[in-house]
Amino acid sequence: MLAIGMVRGKPGVHAFDLPRPDIRQPDEVLVRVKTAGVDGTDFNMVRHNLQDIAEGRNEIVMGHEMVGVVEAAGSEVKSVAPGDTVVMTVRRGCGICQPCLHNQSDMCMTGLYTERGIHKRDGFFTEFVVDQEQYIIKVPADLAKLAVFTEPLSIAEKGIEQIRVIQSRLPWACEHPNHTFLSPDWGKCKTALVLGAGPLGILATALLRLADVYTYVADIVPEDSPKVHLVKHMGANYIDARSKTPKELVEFCCSPPGNLDIIFEASGAAATAIELINYMSRSSIYVMTGIPREELVMKVDAARLVRQIVRYNQVIVGSVNSNRSHFEMSLKDIPAINSRFGGMLEEMITHSFKLKDYERIFAPTDQKHIKTVIEVEPGE
Numbered sequence: 001m002l003a004i005g006m007v008r009g010k011p012g013v014h015a016f017d018l019p020r021p022d023i024r025q026p027d028e029v030l031v032r033v034k035t036a037g038v039d040g041t042d043f044n045m046v047r048h049n050l051q052d053i054a055e056g057r058n059e060i061v062m063g064h065e066m067v068g069v070v071e072a073a074g075s076e077v078k079s080v081a082p083g084d085t086v087v088m089t090v091r092r093g094c095g096i097c098q099p100c101l102h103n104q105s106d107m108c109m110t111g112l113y114t115e116r117g118i119h120k121r122d123g124f125f126t127e128f129v130v131d132q133e134q135y136i137i138k139v140p141a142d143l144a145k146l147a148v149f150t151e152p153l154s155i156a157e158k159g160i161e162q163i164r165v166i167q168s169r170l171p172w173a174c175e176h177p178n179h180t181f182l183s184p185d186w187g188k189c190k191t192a193l194v195l196g197a198g199p200l201g202i203l204a205t206a207l208l209r210l211a212d213v214y215t216y217v218a219d220i221v222p223e224d225s226p227k228v229h230l231v232k233h234m235g236a237n238y239i240d241a242r243s244k245t246p247k248e249l250v251e252f253c254c255s256p257p258g259n260l261d262i263i264f265e266a267s268g269a270a271a272t273a274i275e276l277i278n279y280m281s282r283s284s285i286y287v288m289t290g291i292p293r294e295e296l297v298m299k300v301d302a303a304r305l306v307r308q309i310v311r312y313n314q315v316i317v318g319s320v321n322s323n324r325s326h327f328e329m330s331l332k333d334i335p336a337i338n339s340r341f342g343g344m345l346e347e348m349i350t351h352s353f354k355l356k357d358y359e360r361i362f363a364p365t366d367q368k369h370i371k372t373v374i375e376v377e378p379g380e
């Protein structure tokens with residue numbers, strides 16, 4: 001079967017042939033890939049030649065976002081059956097630490113995990129994949145088309161979950177007892193700034209707006225960009241960061257509400273990400289999800305920064321990957337997002353290709369690009 005990925009010692013993206021995988025254990029499931037999503041990590045792997053191939057292998061199949069249909073299931077599999085639409089998680093635990101032993105490998109303590117399509121394990125840019133039932137989640141039949149957003153949305157779900165859990169330290173966030181961070185109405189009376197209007201920034205904005213958080217999104221695209229259209233469609237405010245310093249960005253978000261409760265970093269723009277810490281509000285939280293790739297050395301007033309973080313009770317938290325529970329949250333929120341912000345998920349898919357178009361998939365994208373998907377054809 002056709003597979004798309006990286007080949008040891010050869011920069012760029014390549015096509016190669018792999019044998020079709022088989023079920024070998026009673027808890028395994030064979031899945032036919034229908035749609036795979038391409039994201040910033042995939043583009044960065046190709047652009048920066050980030051090869052992370054398992055020892056003893058010459059290639060890695062890329063792709064960590066997918067929707068598929070169960071082709072066959074092992075004798076012990078209970079939660080899915082042939083014909084079911086499913087999605088698969090990305091990370092496979094180290095098998096040693098407590099988080100991994102409890103299917104929370106997104107919080108792995110040893111770093112000895114693998115990741116499908118990214119880190120030492122084959123991904124989903126191919127026709128068939130096999131995995132254990134615990135990593136496979138059944139998708140309601142009517143979500144088959146939009147379920148390709150389950151994985152990217154799960155990253156936003158985990159980031160927002162971290163914010164809510166950590167900020168539950170503030171039982172008096174505002175004067176309304178039902179607006180505390182763990183209550184269903186948590187987003188009311190709160191303001192957030194999202195950095196980056198790529199797919200992750202847009203999906204984080206969708207979750208924030210779904211919770212009625214007053215949201216600003218900053219990026220470096222012009223006002224007539226399709227990304228800005230989506231941001232405004234969700235009732236968020238767009239800020240063109242090209243015309244504002246980080247200080248001006250935060251001042252803009254703090255007026256009129258006065259406090260910026262949440263900063264959600266989804267751009268990987270290291271200088272802005274660090275500089276913004278200087279302007280965090282008191283008792284606020286800053287979650288970082290973007291991963292800068294190049295080296296950047298900069299000068300900071302360390303004493304001022306530490307003084308401020310201490311005096312203002314501030315939290316800066318990193319959030320990476322996601323686990324099964326976040327995939328389940330995604331599958332609940334996809335219909336909610338799509339009905340509240342009519343058709344926005346469909347609108348995010350700006351580019352669609354076949355597997356065999358792999359060279360075009362990774363060609364430089366145009367200004368209108370938001371999200372690329374690959375429709376996998378049988379026997380391609």
Ligand SMILES: [Zn+2]
Nearest residue numbers: 094097100108
């Ligand atoms: Zn672990």
Ligand SMILES: [Zn+2]
Nearest residue numbers: 174176179189
């Ligand atoms: Zn309130």
